[in-house]
Amino acid sequence: MNKKPEDIKVIIATDCGSTTTKAILIQYxxxxxxxxxxxxxxxxxxxxxxxxxVTKGVLNSVQELAELSGRELLDEDNRIIKERTENxxxxxxxxxxxxxxGLQMMVAGVVRSMTAESxxxxxxxxxxxVMDVIASNDHRLPHEQIERIRQLxxxxxxxxxxxxxxxxxHVVELAELISAADPKPRLGIGYKLxxxxxxxxxxxxxxxGTLEEKVDLVxxxxxxxxxxxxxxxxxxxxxxxxxMEHVMQQAPGYKTLMSxxxxxxxxxxxxxxxxxxxxxxxxxxxxxxxxxxxxTTDVFSVFKDPEDEKPVFNRTVSANLGMSYSISNVLAEAxxxxxxxxxxxxxxxxxLRNQIKNKMIRPTTIPQTLESLVIEQAIAxxxxxxxxxxxxxxxxxxxxxxxxxxxxxxxxxSGTEGTIVNMMNLNLLVGSGGVxxxxxxxxxxxxxxxDAFRPEGITRLAVDSIFMMPHLGxxxxxxxxxxxxxxxxxxxxxxxxxxxxxxxxxxxxDVMKYSIxxxxxxxxxxxxxxxxxxxxxxxxxxxEAVFEPQGKADLGEGKGSKVETIVHGGVVGIILDGRGxxxxxxxxxxxxxxxxxxxxxENLGVYxxxxxxxxxxx
Amino acid sequence: xxxxxxxxxxxxxxxxxxxxxxxxxxGEVTVKVGDMVESETVVARTELPGKVxxxxxxxxxxxxxxxxxxxxxxxxxxxxxxxxxxxxxKSFFGLFKTTLRAPDECMLESVSNIxxxxxxxxxxxxxxxxxxxxxxIIEVIPREGVVVESWAAFAQGIFGIGGETNGILKMxxxxxxxxxxxxKISAEDAGHVLVGGSIVTAAALKKAIEHNVKAIxxxxxxxxxxxxxxxxxxxxxxTGSEDKGITLMVTEGFGPIPMAYRTFELMQKHQGQKACVNxxxxxxxxxxxxxxVIPMRESELSEELHVEAGSLKPGTPIRIIRExxxxxxxxxxxxxxALLKLESETKARVLKVQFDSxxxxxxxxxxxxxxxxx
Numbered sequence: 001m002n003k004k005p006e007d008i009k010v011i012i013a014t015d016c017g018s019t020t021t022k023a024i025l026i027q028y029x030x031x032x033x034x035x036x037x038x039x040x041x042x043x044x045x046x047x048x049x050x051x052x053x054v055t056k057g058v059l060n061s062v063q064e065l066a067e068l069s070g071r072e073l074l075d076e077d078n079r080i081i082k083e084r085t086e087n088x089x090x091x092x093x094x095x096x097x098x099x100x101x102g103l104q105m106m107v108a109g110v111v112r113s114m115t116a117e118s119x120x121x122x123x124x125x126x127x128x129x130v131m132d133v134i135a136s137n138d139h140r141l142p143h144e145q146i147e148r149i150r151q152l153x154x155x156x157x158x159x160x161x162x163x164x165x166x167x168x169x170h171v172v173e174l175a176e177l178i179s180a181a182d183p184k185p186r187l188g189i190g191y192k193l194x195x196x197x198x199x200x201x202x203x204x205x206x207x208x209g210t211l212e213e214k215v216d217l218v219x220x221x222x223x224x225x226x227x228x229x230x231x232x233x234x235x236x237x238x239x240x241x242x243x244m245e246h247v248m249q250q251a252p253g254y255k256t257l258m259s260x261x262x263x264x265x266x267x268x269x270x271x272x273x274x275x276x277x278x279x280x281x282x283x284x285x286x287x288x289x290x291x292x293x294x295x296t297t298d299v300f301s302v303f304k305d306p307e308d309e310k311p312v313f314n315r316t317v318s319a320n321l322g323m324s325y326s327i328s329n330v331l332a333e334a335x336x337x338x339x340x341x342x343x344x345x346x347x348x349x350x351x352l353r354n355q356i357k358n359k360m361i362r363p364t365t366i367p368q369t370l371e372s373l374v375i376e377q378a379i380a381x382x383x384x385x386x387x388x389x390x391x392x393x394x395x396x397x398x399x400x401x402x403x404x405x406x407x408x409x410x411x412x413x414s415g416t417e418g419t420i421v422n423m424m425n426l427n428l429l430v431g432s433g434g435v436x437x438x439x440x441x442x443x444x445x446x447x448x449x450x451d452a453f454r455p456e457g458i459t460r461l462a463v464d465s466i467f468m469m470p471h472l473g474x475x476x477x478x479x480x481x482x483x484x485x486x487x488x489x490x491x492x493x494x495x496x497x498x499x500x501x502x503x504x505x506x507x508x509x510d511v512m513k514y515s516i517x518x519x520x521x522x523x524x525x526x527x528x529x530x531x532x533x534x535x536x537x538x539x540x541x542x543x544e545a546v547f548e549p550q551g552k553a554d555l556g557e558g559k560g561s562k563v564e565t566i567v568h569g570g571v572v573g574i575i576l577d578g579r580g581x582x583x584x585x586x587x588x589x590x591x592x593x594x595x596x597x598x599x600x601x602e603n604l605g606v607y608x609x610x611x612x613x614x615x616x617x618x
Numbered sequence: 619x620x621x622x623x624x625x626x627x628x629x630x631x632x633x634x635x636x637x638x639x640x641x642x643x644x645g646e647v648t649v650k651v652g653d654m655v656e657s658e659t660v661v662a663r664t665e666l667p668g669k670v671x672x673x674x675x676x677x678x679x680x681x682x683x684x685x686x687x688x689x690x691x692x693x694x695x696x697x698x699x700x701x702x703x704x705x706x707x708k709s710f711f712g713l714f715k716t717t718l719r720a721p722d723e724c725m726l727e728s729v730s731n732i733x734x735x736x737x738x739x740x741x742x743x744x745x746x747x748x749x750x751x752x753x754x755i756i757e758v759i760p761r762e763g764v765v766v767e768s769w770a771a772f773a774q775g776i777f778g779i780g781g782e783t784n785g786i787l788k789m790x791x792x793x794x795x796x797x798x799x800x801x802k803i804s805a806e807d808a809g810h811v812l813v814g815g816s817i818v819t820a821a822a823l824k825k826a827i828e829h830n831v832k833a834i835x836x837x838x839x840x841x842x843x844x845x846x847x848x849x850x851x852x853x854x855x856x857t858g859s860e861d862k863g864i865t866l867m868v869t870e871g872f873g874p875i876p877m878a879y880r881t882f883e884l885m886q887k888h889q890g891q892k893a894c895v896n897x898x899x900x901x902x903x904x905x906x907x908x909x910x911v912i913p914m915r916e917s918e919l920s921e922e923l924h925v926e927a928g929s930l931k932p933g934t935p936i937r938i939i940r941e942x943x944x945x946x947x948x949x950x951x952x953x954x955x956a957l958l959k960l961e962s963e964t965k966a967r968v969l970k971v972q973f974d975s976x977x978x979x980x981x982x983x984x985x986x987x988x989x990x991x992x
Contacts (some may be wrong), residue, residue, distance in 0.1 A: 018902075018903070025868035044985075047904070047905075048903075048905045052904075057905070099903060100903050101902045101903050102854070102902070103852065104856065104902070105949040111768075129853060131856060141666060142642075142643070142666065143643055143664075143666055143745045144642075146642040146643065147642045148859065150640075151795065151858060151859060151898070152856065152859075153900070153904070180642070180643060182640070186903070186904040187903060216684050226748045233948040249902050250903075252903065252904070295902075320854075325854070325901065325902060326853075328851070328852060328853055328854065328855070329853035329854055331853075332850075332851035332852070332853040333853070349842065350840055350841070350842045350873075353840070353841035353842050353845070353872070354840060354871075354872040354873035355872075355941065356697065356841070357841045357844075357871075358872050358873070358944070360854075360855060360938070360941070361777055361871055361872075361901060361903065361986075362857065362871070362939045362940070364985050365939055365940040365983075365986045366940070366964060366966055366983050366985045366986060367940075367961060367962045367963075367984055368940060368942065368960050368961060368982060368983055368986060369941055369942050369959075369961050369962055370961055370962050370963075371941070372940065372941050372961035372962060373963075373964065391816055392861050434702075438964070440962060440963030440964045440965070441963065447746060536914065542739070543800075571885045591984060608963070609834065
């Protein structure tokens with residue numbers, strides 16, 4: 001890009017998601033002397049037939065931008081106009097991409113129940129979908145295994161096998177098998193298929209010799225160096241990095257798109273991560289951000305290292321959790337009862353299952369009815385919850401220092417010891433992605449984030465107004481002033497503050513005494529276990545508050561210790577969440593569960609309650 | 619969103635198809651360019667070396683390993699029939715004999731006078747690739763496979779289960795909205811590709827498998843039944859290798875949904891002809907759809923159907939692909955430009971549609987319709 005930053009007045013930015021391509025127009029307001037986001041257009045991403053070209057969706061979204069803004073942005077040859085005049089063209093065009101969708105892997109190991117299983121765990125831990133496990137003893141003949149690799153077209157293969165100093169021949173045979181299959185990237189463009197070798201270190205040379213020419217081979221530490229110990233960290237991290245760098249952003253037509261942009265295309269999580277890190281740094285706070293897309297859910301966090309107080313940034317991409325292509329996997333991972341618990345009306349299981357699958361096969365549809373919306377938001381809660389569990393397991397203080405698992409805890413998937421994520425220290429929780437940014441009511445976004453992330457103590461909540469964090473992330477690389485101005489004025493919408501005492505108190509007992517000095521007067525009272533309350537406090541407004549947790553309840557200063565603080569308002573307000581942490585259990589009785597859920601939703605103004613209750617009677 | 623979604627499913631009365639048929643391992647191509655092939659014609663084959671079975675021969679025969687060679691009746695590399703003896707030792711002046719016989723047809727691979735073992739190698743395992751569709755060989759990829767070309771009627775589905783198969787096409791439902799129930803299937807349907815209407819029930823699918831039906835092509839299928847059928851919840855739509863004794867192609871989606879009339883009509887037209895079906899599906903960037911191919915031997919040149927998608931105009935025939943009007947067909951009557959608040963309170967660009975079934979007019983988001991190719 002040759003233009004000087006001061007000459008850039010009109011910017012087009014797109015984000016090519018797996019499902020939707022979003023375009024925004026940023027213009028410099030000469031009178032006010034600032035950059036603002038002025039218009040937004042979107043179109044289905046065109047990675048499927050009959051187009052199979054991501055640029056078509058880009059042009060459709062820019063065309064919508066042109067129609068809405070009245071500015072001519074495409075020329076007669078359907079190219080983005082890069083020479084600006086008063087009502088025509090833009091100075092620069094930039095883009096991010098996650099159009100390639102989720103990560104679908106194959107793993108291979110010598111013994112199905114040993115190294116192959118460890119490899120499978122490493123891939124699952126990295127947020128991949130494991131399509132098949134190839135093992136020397138899986139009772140399939142070599143040609144069947146080769147056929148399977150060809151048929152499945154994995155995005156990546158993790159090859160393991162042998163403890164250090166163990167079998168060579170079996171590992172090399174597996175490498176030969178992969179070599180014979182000659183796997184090609186699914187989209188067949190410009191890069192070789194990534195293969196990670198994490199097996200017997202003595203076989204590295206032989207594996208390299210067999211595979212180097214055909215694939216993009218990366219060697220990491222053995223994921224099972226001795227029989228009794230797993231070391232999944234290095235393989236897991238490498239899967240993650242390779243996915244971000246090589247697979248996610250690729251899509252049919254990607255090469256053409258690259259030739260259009262004025263800055264290198266960034267993978268969407270890279271761009272959103274850059275913005276989240278910036279927010280944390282600017283305000284010296286601890287932040288969690290999430291971007292929930294169609295194929296992946298990306299979580300970002302900045303927490304201070306307890307030892308030296310230095311901020312540590314972590315990013316995870318759960319390539320198996322999302323709201324369209326991966327929606328069915330959310331159902332498979334979370335299970336139906338976990339999704340149903342967030343739906344405040346009875347629903348036929350068959351119908352619910354069919355709705356979820358139909359969203360998977362027709363990913364660009366939107367909920368027209370309240371019932372569809374509530375179901376989609378219930379699924380989103382579970383996708384977010386699972387993605388955050390994965391993030392906590394990943395987020396350690398130092399990149400590269402990983403916990404080594406012994407055979408005894410190799411089966412424990414829930415352990416998050418050693419995580420740097422401390423929800424009590426969290427200052428700000430930011431949500432982005434279609435289901436959070438485009439929720440018809442912001443209260444819905446707040447509720448989804450609270451249910452999924454379960455913030456503890458006092459936490460501010462915010463959302464990306466119309467889903468533009470990826471665009472601003474890439475813009476910050478080329479024009480940081482424009483990116484910062486638009487981020488602060490148009491992107492970040494503060495929802496308010498969540499006040500959630502930690503502790504498990506008996507239902508109906510006192511949890512926290514509160515006194516909040518709102519501009520309209522003081523609100524005082526007692527929050528009971530299981531209650532949720534909402535008080536209006538607008539954007540930019542603050543209120544002095546005194547919270548007195550009761551008994552074993554803790555708001556960050558210790559059990560039963562008083563907290564005096566300033567709370568910040570937002571489009572939703574101040575939410576007192578008395579459901580306890582860990583979150584109180586859902587009643588087994590369906591009617592009791594629905595009644596409880598309806599109570600929370602009503603208190604927080606999440607849906608049109610009349611219509612919601614009518615759904616229960618229908 | 620001004621642009622309508624279309625899954626781009628191709629349904630064509632005549633199309634020129636090419637299929638690459640490649641061996642998993644290098645081998646021999648058995649046909650040449652210009653050859654006409656049937657679905658079952660083997661176009662390429664290779665052999666996997668058979669399994670090696672070590673026999674502790676010296677021990678069994680009761681002879682020293684160093685002398686083993688003297689008791690072996692066959693030469694290394696010689697083929698053995700099942701039960702044929704390949705080693706013999708006599709003791710007590712020939713009164714007792716110990717004979718080693720081939721457990722199966724195999725080759726005597728080697729005899730070791732150090733370990734005293736004889737290695738038997740089973741017959742090589744043939745690996746074959748069939749043509750899958752009837753047609754003409756237009757390219758040979760030496761030692762790997764071929765490209766088969768055929769003129770065919772062709773329909774893609776939205777989702778499928780199971781791999782390649784073929785059979786005679788048979789309509790078992792009279793209308794696209796008629797469900798395929800067990801009583802519509804009988805023993806006579808063995809080897810057929812059955813075409814149903816709106817949904818195949820779990821019981822009908824079970825009966826079809828019992829009667830050796832090759833494939834079912836139908837409008838919809840219940841996800842609950844899919845879960846029971848597969849034995850697990852399908853996380854992502856990547857299928858094709860399920861070995862369930864049948865191939866299933868769903869043309870419209872999950873739940874009871876009438877099969878698109880054009881697809882139904884095409885199947886009806888070709889009833890009694892051979893159809894090749896593949897359920898393999900991958901819904902992700904680089905999509906793969908299930909398909910029915912009905913090869914035609916004599917080609918009258920005809921234009922391949924050109925899919926025009928993404929342009930909505932008054933009069934455009936559409937199908938609604940989300941609740942509350944899921945599966946209904948109609949025509950666009952109006953395309954208001956302003957965003958409209960839906961029942962869900964979502965603001966979206968909408969269109970007005972007049973339904974074919976009852977002439978009623980409804981408002982739906984543009985994102986929730988697909989254009990019916992004409």
